[in-house]
Amino acid sequence: MDTVTERNIGERLRSAARIEPERFPRLKLIGNKWAEAVSAKLAAAHASPLSVEFVASSPFVLSTAALSETDTQMVLTVRSAKWRETALVAADGRFADTITEAGFGGDGRDAPAAGRPLTSVGRFFADAALRTFVETGNAVFADVVALGMSADRLLVEGIGHKLEEAIAPEARAFLEFRFRVSIGRCEAALRVAIPESVLSPHRRKFAALPDEGPSIVDETWTRDLEAGFQKTDMHVRAILCEQQSSLGEISTFHVGQTIALDATMQSLVLLECEGQRLFRGSMGRSRDTYVVKVSEPVDPTEEFIDDILAH
Template structure:
């Protein structure tokens, strides 16, 4: 049997077994990139800032995934010609209602819409505009692994009409969170596994070149702002556990005896996060601490349960 035959058999076995998301780390990169592209595309339409964040990715049957959104979402059907396949992007009710407020200049002072009514024509038009933007975001994201375009075909409010293949076929579904005006919603992207199977090798390895495309000036700006952030440090000489009854009997003038000595180590922490073990000292009449050892999470746990 030739090596080519061996490769064909391996591919057939892998295709039959389906996609293991743990072995496709590039999918996470693509969907993170999609969240960024969605936020960037929305800036030209909205005065208020809206944030997209990639939440999760999992396998599921097309029918079961769509059934969970029945009566709660608008689905957009897209075609990827070079994949010879279709995929679905969906916006749930909260997503649509929040996006309408963002696009029409709301300041978020009104309570969020909670009606379980049908979508209006305006909400449908807003969804269509967002789907057209999603075609660009999909193309930008998947350009890392596949030179393809995504064509928006139609939208559906009935999930049983959102047909892109047999409903018991397996698919990959990625979920995103929209945050805007102190409210938000969910977006999902559903791609049949048969469309991604030919890209399996490209998706199995993280594209190192992607990290080189970041905006260097923006990264430097973020670093500068972080470095200027003020934080509070606390030096702890000793910590003791007491019962509430003992604390309730405290009196003004009472002296509490500490087991710590001038040679005891002092814990330096910020926001309840231990940072360093220190040594206590004096300089110019003031107490000082000298950084002695960085605290690791595991070591801190051991030191907390074992006496020093």
């Protein structure tokens, strides 16, 4: 495959993986639930109630210029044991003052001046609030994807430089959820940026809204139908190796011939049901019987990409 074709395929795959918020209505539902959950958490921890409003979601590409344009004063980096990328929770220069106002029971009568330096008290209240967004985010995404996010480091100096050093260029595409946090005349902006590569495998779920209406299906009929499906016979195959051979080589096959495979006893066996690849597993023996221990599920997206690149 020539380099130009490889670049074209790579760009087409990246384009197909991008999330355009207007095509995925569930993102708005998640954003609104997120704002409600954060409001409830912050109300329990502050003397005065804060208003948290979901504004919109949009693609975001990390750069020092992009951070400067949004008046970013602090960024909380976020990690997960479920993915390698870094998520970000970023707040503008008025966020710490707004959160502190609620923390001390103020009513937000006087709007904070822009560009005020961050105090140790403001940093304390802001850091706790940013972590609240992380904690509640795990819950609101639970029906779609288990994010398993946890707060990492709070950055308040040299933010752009530090993030560009820590995050690889190919991992700087995010989907951000923008929120407005306010009390009285104190108002601040906050953005939660989740790596697009983490969310893109779940595009189908984001495209459909959950059905929350009452069920009109007969539950007895549903159980009987499910029980019937459970008894359906299916054909399962365990495939050790697949490789290409020329027509000439195949025409010389004969009984007793030994055919070398590109596989070893440590190679993973592919489990397939009715043409659908389901799992990979390790081959072993139990007495006189060969067995397969399931090791990992097959990711359809990765399989699709590997098939294209293999040709």
